[in-house]
């Protein structure tokens with residue numbers, strides 16, 4: 088957007104960035120790095136707006152606590168903000184505190200990097216029944232998000248996780264892991280206590296298609312098998328592949344790796360039985 092009445096030739100280009108997750112911070116970083124300094128002045132001036140008091144978006148409130156390497160991205164983002172050439176404005180919600188009209192008056196360009204924090208609606212009968220929760224809420228709870236209640240009703244012995252992406256595996260892993268193993272992470276106390284007291288014995292992960300269509304990645308899949316005292320149970324009928332699945336396995340290295348890993352587990356499971 089370029090709508091400012093004032094000419095930009097005599098002053099820096101003013102850019103507003105909305106959302107201080109990794110996308111917003113990296114966009115700010117790239118813009119400042121491309122900044123030519125003329126006569127000692129910055130040619131780009133950046134204001135980074137964030138709805139929450141603190142930055143880093145889903146790295147803080149989405150990535151599971153037992154993924155310290157990914158959580159560590161916060162350090163890289165912090166270095167960018169710590170340089171002092173980007174103005175961070177927390178506690179400002181676009182659409183409530185500021186509108187596009189305000190931005191048009193004060194900025195030459197706006198970058199929206201507000202992420203995708205909400206759960207997708209699922210058209211499944213009973214989705215609204217008691218005991219059914221969206222993954223984003225549960226993840227926000229275990230990551231200590233300030234907008235989510237601190238208590239979570241972890242009362243079920245059997246839990247169904249619907250979906251076959253990395254978030255499904257994060258949720259399944261957090262549910263089955265010994266809570267004590269999480270003490271080395273930044274897990275909030277209330278979450279540790281709730282997971283420690285959780286009566287869960289079985290977590291069922293459901294996908295609408297088969298192993299050749301899963302969306303999680305090999306690292307996250309293998310991580311699940313490293314969880315202490317956890318048996319992974321697979322069903323042979325899920326490994327009867329149709330033509331499209333065979334083609335996907337042939338042509339895609341990642342799918343092949345996943346299917347091979349799952350098939351090996353299936354073989355081991357039946358060899359032990």
Ligand SMILES: Cc1cc2nc3c(=O)[nH]c(=O)nc-3n(C[C@H](O)[C@H](O)[C@H](O)COP(=O)(O)OP(=O)(O)OC[C@H]3O[C@@H](n4cnc5c(N)ncnc54)[C@H](O)[C@@H]3O)c2cc1C
Nearest residue numbers: 106107108109110137138144145149150180181201202226
């Ligand atoms: C549960 C979960 C687990 C994940 N685990 C991993 C992982 O292990 N490894 C990995 O690489 N990736 C992981 N990801 C993905 C990773 O978190 C995202 O790809 C990344 O955070 C996206 O960055 P972003 O900046 O686009 O959005 P976000 O991180 O969502 O940041 C958007 C920011 O915009 C702010 N915002 C939103 N609306 C407004 C508004 N109206 N006004 C002002 N500010 C606003 C938000 O508060 C937020 O700070 C995970 C994601 C989820 C959901």
